Amino acid sequence: MCVCVFRLRKEYLYRKAQEDRLRSIEEKKQRVKSALDENRLLPTEVRKEALQLQKLLEFDDDGGEGVSSHIDDEYKWAGVEDPKILVTTSRDPSSRLKMFAKEVKLMFPGAQRMNRGNHEVSMLVHACKANDVTDLVIVHETRGQPDGLVVCHLPFGPTAYFTLYNVVMRHDVPDIGTMSEAFPHLVFHNFTSRLGRRVCSILKYLFPVPKEDSKRVITFANKDDFISFRHHTYKKTDHKNIELTEVGPRFEMKLYMIKLGTLENESIADVEWRHHAYTRTAKKRRFLSVE
Known part of the structure; x- marks a missing residue:
């Protein structure tokens, strides 16, 4: 094997x-x-x-x-079979990170959440491959505040690493709407560069194909390489207008690395792209869009 x-x-x-x-x-x-x-x-x-x-x-x-493109091989079953997502946390998670992991699990239709316990990353990846899991999502924290998201596509990669900012969880939003289980429509804004299209593919194939009558919308909007995540449901108030209800959570993501491999071999996997923050032009350059 x-x-x-x-x-x-x-x-x-x-x-x-x-x-x-x-x-x-x-x-x-x-x-x-x-x-x-x-x-x-x-x-x-x-x-x-x-x-x-x-x-x-x-x-x-x-x-x-x-x-x-090799992306055709990575996502050859996208749209044919629904993705199978496993959500877990870093070691020894705080109660706030556990709650955030539950909310992330609800974002993806049909996803499963697992308590990390003492499991090594290699054990998690091998278990996911044995059970035909398509993507492993791991959330990280610093001092109880969620600040990292890793998306590992199985069985061969890629693995995308994001930093999270301004995380607002569902229970922190007043008058929050109920969480729909419908397959969401996806909105991607301003992913116009080659890297932007790559990130768009990584995020898009975490979700199954929605039905036309779905009233759930998930938005990934890129501005200055910060990706704003927003989650809404909508209903028609009359023949001209619709009413949006925020479902949550909401946060900003910033990509800092993509590796051509899975998490158990990340030390030897090739780096497809890495953000170099301390170069002279780092603040001026935009990578996810062509402006």
């Missing part, structure tokens, strides 16, 4: 490397094509390969969709 999983993991990493190589070639081809179409000098980085790239361009047509 271990040998089989290891082989599948190596195949996945090989496909990822092939995809990166093909994408690099595709980008160079587009630079050559745009330079020829606009009758300007070729970019210096593609001049040595220009003739070869031009020959490759002759075989391109308008029907292709670019380089196929």
